[in-house]
Amino acid sequence: MNEHQMTSDARMNRVPHGSDTLHWYSRLMVLIVSLTAAVPFYLLILLAFKHPEGGLQSISIIPDFHLANLTEAWVKSDLGRALVNTTIMTAGGILLLVLLASMAGYSIARVRSRLNRTIFALLLICMMIPGIINTVPLYTLLIRLRGINTYWSMICVMAANALPFSVFLYASFIRAIPRSLEESAIMDGCSFFEAFWKITFPLMGPVTASVVILQGLGMWNNYAQAVFFLQDRAHRNIPLAVSLFFQQYGANWPLMAAAALIGLVPAVTMFLLFQRYFVEGITAGAIKG
Amino acid sequence: MHISTTSWHRYMALPAFALFSLFFLLPLIQGAGLSLTHWDGFSTPEFAGLDNFREFFRDERALGDVKTTVLFALGSAPLLNLAGLSLALLLNRSFSGRNTTRALLYMPAVISPMIMGSIWYLLLQPRRGLLALLFEQSGITLEGNWMLSGPSALTVLVLVNVWQYAGMTMIIYLAGLQSIPAELYEASAVEGATGVQTFRYIVIPELLPALKINVITNIIGSLSVFDVIIALTGGGPGYDTESLSIYIMRMCYGNKTGYSTAVALMLFVIILIPVIISLRFFDSMEDAA
Numbered sequence: 001m002n003e004h005q006m007t008s009d010a011r012m013n014r015v016p017h018g019s020d021t022l023h024w025y026s027r028l029m030v031l032i033v034s035l036t037a038a039v040p041f042y043l044l045i046l047l048a049f050k051h052p053e054g055g056l057q058s059i060s061i062i063p064d065f066h067l068a069n070l071t072e073a074w075v076k077s078d079l080g081r082a083l084v085n086t087t088i089m090t091a092g093g094i095l096l097l098v099l100l101a102s103m104a105g106y107s108i109a110r111v112r113s114r115l116n117r118t119i120f121a122l123l124l125i126c127m128m129i130p131g132i133i134n135t136v137p138l139y140t141l142l143i144r145l146r147g148i149n150t151y152w153s154m155i156c157v158m159a160a161n162a163l164p165f166s167v168f169l170y171a172s173f174i175r176a177i178p179r180s181l182e183e184s185a186i187m188d189g190c191s192f193f194e195a196f197w198k199i200t201f202p203l204m205g206p207v208t209a210s211v212v213i214l215q216g217l218g219m220w221n222n223y224a225q226a227v228f229f230l231q232d233r234a235h236r237n238i239p240l241a242v243s244l245f246f247q248q249y250g251a252n253w254p255l256m257a258a259a260a261l262i263g264l265v266p267a268v269t270m271f272l273l274f275q276r277y278f279v280e281g282i283t284a285g286a287i288k289g
Numbered sequence: 290m291h292i293s294t295t296s297w298h299r300y301m302a303l304p305a306f307a308l309f310s311l312f313f314l315l316p317l318i319q320g321a322g323l324s325l326t327h328w329d330g331f332s333t334p335e336f337a338g339l340d341n342f343r344e345f346f347r348d349e350r351a352l353g354d355v356k357t358t359v360l361f362a363l364g365s366a367p368l369l370n371l372a373g374l375s376l377a378l379l380l381n382r383s384f385s386g387r388n389t390t391r392a393l394l395y396m397p398a399v400i401s402p403m404i405m406g407s408i409w410y411l412l413l414q415p416r417r418g419l420l421a422l423l424f425e426q427s428g429i430t431l432e433g434n435w436m437l438s439g440p441s442a443l444t445v446l447v448l449v450n451v452w453q454y455a456g457m458t459m460i461i462y463l464a465g466l467q468s469i470p471a472e473l474y475e476a477s478a479v480e481g482a483t484g485v486q487t488f489r490y491i492v493i494p495e496l497l498p499a500l501k502i503n504v505i506t507n508i509i510g511s512l513s514v515f516d517v518i519i520a521l522t523g524g525g526p527g528y529d530t531e532s533l534s535i536y537i538m539r540m541c542y543g544n545k546t547g548y549s550t551a552v553a554l555m556l557f558v559i560i561l562i563p564v565i566i567s568l569r570f571f572d573s574m575e576d577a578a
Contacts, residue, residue: 022384029379030390037393037456043419044408056422096308104305111299119302126313128505128564130513132534133553134313136541137320140330160312163305192298221401223516227538239403243520246407253411253419260408264400271399275392278399282457283464 047257056253066254073258076249078233082241083266085151085230089237090219092155094212097162101211102204104163105170106196110179120171127164131157132224139228149232157225162215169284173207174200206284213274213281220267238263320550328547341551350528351536351552355559357443358532362511362563364447369507370500372451373458380459381466391463395456402453406520409449413521439529442522446530450517454510458503465499466492501571505564512560533559 022030050059051066074080108116138157139148147153182195190198223239230236236244242263249255271278324341326334345351380391397405412419415434424431435441469492477487493500515534518524524531531539533556540549 022382026379026382027384030384030386033376033379034390034393036452037397040408040412040452041396043412043423047411047419056417056419057426059419059422059426061423100305100308104302107298107301113299115299116302119306122314123309126309126317128509128561129317129557130509130534130560132513132515132537133557134316134320136537136546136549136553137316137323138312139541140323140546141316141319156308156312160309163309163313167302167305193301196298196301217399221403223401223403223519224534228541239401239516242401242404242407246410246520253417256407257411260404260411263404264408267399267401268396271396272392278395279391279460282460 044257044261047254048261050254050257052254069254069258070262073245073255074262076255077241077245077259077262079238079241079245079259079262081234082236082238085235086220086237086266089151089154089158090216092151093158093162093219094216096155097159097166097215098208098211100159101163101166102170102201102208103196104167106174106200108167108171109174110182120167123164123167127168131161135225135228142229148229149235151235153229154222154226154237157229158219158222161225162211162218166211166215169207169211170204173204177203206280209277210281210284213278217267238266320553323547324551324554326547329544330541330546331544334547337547341548342555344548345551345555350531351533351555353528354531354533354536355555357439357530358512358514358534358556358559360443361447361450361514361532362508364444365450365511365514366504366507368447368451369454369458369511370503372455373503374462376455376459377462377466380463391456391460395460397453398457400453402450402516403520405453406449406517410521413445436522437526439526442526442530446514446518446521449521450511450514453517454507458507461499461503462496465496469495497571497574501567504567504571508563508567509560512563513556 046059046061046063048069049063049066050056050069051064104119108120142148142153142157145153147156177200182192182199185195185199186192221239222237223243226237226240230240242259245259246256249259323334325337325339327337327340328334376394380387380394410418413435415421415431415436421431435445473491473495474487477491482490513534514532515538518530518532518535522530524535533552537549537553537556540546540552
């Protein structure tokens with residue numbers, strides 16, 4: 001141990017770790033930003049549970065717990081249907097995305113052929129292109145393919161939009177896994193595909209969690225594509241259903257608030273249940289980038 | 290080592306590429322072709338050369354939308370990064386309630402921007418909005434109507450967007466901050482560096498990857514803004530807060546499909562320029578570090 005490190009150690013022992021306590025002004029800041037984040041949600045609850053008696057003028061800062069708004073909004077907005085639709089399209093989109101992106105990421109990470117390098121370069125360039133740029137030609141294409149108002153078209157479009165970033169994540173993750181694991185499996189008589197499926201794929205848990213959370217959230221909340229491709233009541237997703245409900249019941253505020261509240265509950269519940277994975281998923285996605 | 294097993298792992302990127310070609314690249318190329326035509330979306334497209342692009346530069350509504358889109362991004366992207374970094378620095382210490390605060394700040398980002406925008410509509414409506422009502426109850430009548438002027442409506446949109454996504458930006462900065470090894474802080478303390486010097490010479494260089502991902506995603510996201518504007522102002526007053534991506538949708542439905550693909554290409558250019566400039570900037574920063 002040299003002199004420099006010794007002084008450093010001595011200092012660290014003497015000086016108490018200052019980060020365990022917050023100054024009062026930092027605590028105040030934490031309180032202010034927490035309130036800024038929480039108050040809109042509280043106000044939404046006030047509105048959604050408002051008893052019709054006395055009108056909106058009589059609203060107080062203690063909720064009424066009048067549940068009829070929620071049931072009425074649920075029935076009139078057809079949000080149950082939208083919930084089923086959104087679940088089908090998100091699950092389908094994620095399944096397709098994980099399957100294709102993990103395979104592509106594996107091949108790109110392990111085989112440096114001209115084909116793979118070309119595909120990867122194209123995907124990287126397209127990572128910078130938001131979906132709205134090609135939505136109009138896609139719309140005309142889907143009319144010809146009879147894809148308007150179908151689940152499969154939204155599933156394919158959302159998976160395709162999410163592919164560049166997901167392949168990029170998988171490729172950089174797999175590059176960090178030692179080849180020797182697969183090579184020994186291949187020596188034992190596995191094919192490359194078996195080596196991928198039995199050895200590498202099970203190791204991809206963290207990156208798959210990251211893809212499922214980041215892209216699943218985007219698919220769940222999709223509006224910019226849904227507004228083009230899902231036009232009938234039977235196929236609309238949650239953001240569409242809420243926005244159309246707002247246009248229809250634009251005068252009844254407690255009812256609108258109730259619909260918005262129902263609309264955000266699934267995503268927020270998933271977030272609260274799997275909070276740790278959300279934070280890890282976003283972090284992994286960002287650090288690899 | 291020679292391995293004589295099947296080698297179709299070489300082509301495992303092809304399924305992903307096929308999906309991407311059909312639902313992303315093909316429409317992109319088609320869009321470029323359609324931008325050179327007069328087309329209402331139904332009849333046969335008529336070749337028009339660069340007419341649509343000439344029209345774009347004479348189209349006051351389109352140019353106004355460019356201005357709106359760029360101003361929205363100039364407000365949103367820097368504010369988001371500033372807020373996200375400040376929040377990350379505030380939360381980069383251990384204190385009780387830290388995880389709850391982090392979850393609360395991140396929660397708005399998991400909700401569909403369409404639904405979140407609708408909620409803010411209920412809260413912020415001049416006179417009828419819940420905030421106006423609550424102020425009225427406590428004897429304060431809010432004068433003025435932010436929805437009647439373009440600049441104030443755009444300011445509200447920027448603030449709502451920053452409110453929703455500051456937590457997301459924070460999470461990525463927080464991950465960057467926590468990947469800084471403790472020894473670096475210790476070393477700078479030993480050298481007698483001030484807080485500002487530590488921030489300038491230790492924190493900023495180590496935060497470059499997080500900064501890069503946040504700046505790039507915020508530029509792309511804010512220049513293609515769509516949902517929150519539809520929910521909150523519908524592009525009004527007049528077309529004062531209409532973004533280019535909303536204009537693309539409206540032109541497509543307004544029987545100017547050919548023109549709308551030309552506008553989409555212009556938006557593509559408007560996004561690409563700042564993205565390439567910032568990528569160059571970050572590359573040179575990384576070389577210097």
